[in-house]
Amino acid sequence: DSGVTQTPKHLITATGQRVTLRCSPRSGDLSVYWYQQSLDQGLQFLIQYYNGEERAKGNILERFSAQQFPDLHSELNLSSLELGDSALYFCASSGTSLGVTEAFFGQGTRLTVV
Amino acid sequence: KNEVEQSPQNLTAQEGEFITINCSYSVGISALHWLQQHPGGGIVSLFMLSSGKKKHGRLIATINIQEKHSSLHITASHPRDSAVYICAAAPYSGGGADGLTFGKGTHLIIQP
Numbered sequence: 001d002s003g004v005t006q007t008p009k010h011l012i013t014a015t016g017q018r019v020t021l022r023c024s025p026r027s028g029d030l031s032v033y034w035y036q037q038s039l040d041q042g043l044q045f046l047i048q049y050y051n052g053e054e055r056a057k058g059n060i061l062e063r064f065s066a067q068q069f070p071d072l073h074s075e076l077n078l079s080s081l082e083l084g085d086s087a088l089y090f091c092a093s094s095g096t097s098l099g100v101t102e103a104f105f106g107q108g109t110r111l112t113v114v
Numbered sequence: 115k116n117e118v119e120q121s122p123q124n125l126t127a128q129e130g131e132f133i134t135i136n137c138s139y140s141v142g143i144s145a146l147h148w149l150q151q152h153p154g155g156g157i158v159s160l161f162m163l164s165s166g167k168k169k170h171g172r173l174i175a176t177i178n179i180q181e182k183h184s185s186l187h188i189t190a191s192h193p194r195d196s197a198v199y200i201c202a203a204a205p206y207s208g209g210g211a212d213g214l215t216f217g218k219g220t221h222l223i224i225q226p
Contacts, residue, residue: 002158033213043200045213058213088155103147103214105157 003027004093006106014114018079021109025072025093031055032074033094033103034066038087049074081113117141118203120217128225133188135220137201146184147202147214148175157200160186191224198222 003026013019025032034046036059045058049068060066063081068074078085088110092103118139127133137146148160161168161175163184168175172191177184188195198221202214 035213042218043202043214043216045215048213056213090157102159102162104159105149107154107156110155 002104004106021076023091029093035090118217145204149200151198
C-alpha cells in the first residue's frame with residue numbers, strides 16, 4: 001500500500017459529461033502529480049500541485065483542470081468528455097517540489113467514456 | 115522521438131532466467147525511476163536512482179549518467195514477476211520539480 005488513495009476506482013460516463021477524480025496523498029506529502037495512461041500514448045504527465053498551488057503543467061487539455069485543497073487532497077476535473085479521454089488516471093505524491101524524491105502512486109481511476 | 119526509450123518492448127522468458135530491461139534517455143535528469151505495473155493497473159515504484167546501483171531482493175537497478183542509460187535486472191525470475199516495467203526520467207529542473215517522462219514500458223512474461 002503506497003498510502004496514496006484514489007477514488008473512484010472505476011468510472012463509466014457518457015460523452016459530453018463532466019467527472020471529478022479524487023486523490024488523497026500520503027500523509028505529509030505536499031506534492032501531488034496527475035498522470036494519464038492511455039493505450040496509444042502511454043503514461044503522460046498532466047499537472048503538479050505543491051501545497052495548494054499549481055507548480056508544473058504537462059500535456060493537460062484545456063477541458064481538464066485540477067486543484068489542491070488546504071487538506072492537500074487533490075481533484076482532477078474532466079469536462080466535455082470525449083471517447084479518447086478513456087484512460088487510467090493516476091495520482092502520485094512526493095514530499096517536496098524542490099528536488100526529486102521518490103514518488104508514490106495511487107491505484108488509479110479507470111475512466112471509460114461511452 | 116520519445117525522450118525515454120525502453121527495450122525490449124516485450125520479453126518472454128522461462129522461470130529462473132536472468133532478465134535485463136534497458137532504458138536510454140536523451141534529457142538531462144536528476145533521477146531515474148523504475149516502476150512496475152501489474153495487470154490490475156496499479157503502479158509500484160521499484161527504484162529511484164541518481165547514480166550507481168541499487169538492489170532490492172532479486173531486483174537490481176543500475177544507471178550510467180555519462181551514457182544516459184539504465185538497466186533493470188531480475189535474478190532467478192519467477193512467474194509473479196510478470197508485469198509491465200516502466201522507466202521514467204525525472205527532469206533536471208533546478209527548482210520546482212516537473213513530472214516524470216515515461217518510457218513505453220516492457221511487457222515481461224515469465225513462464226513456469
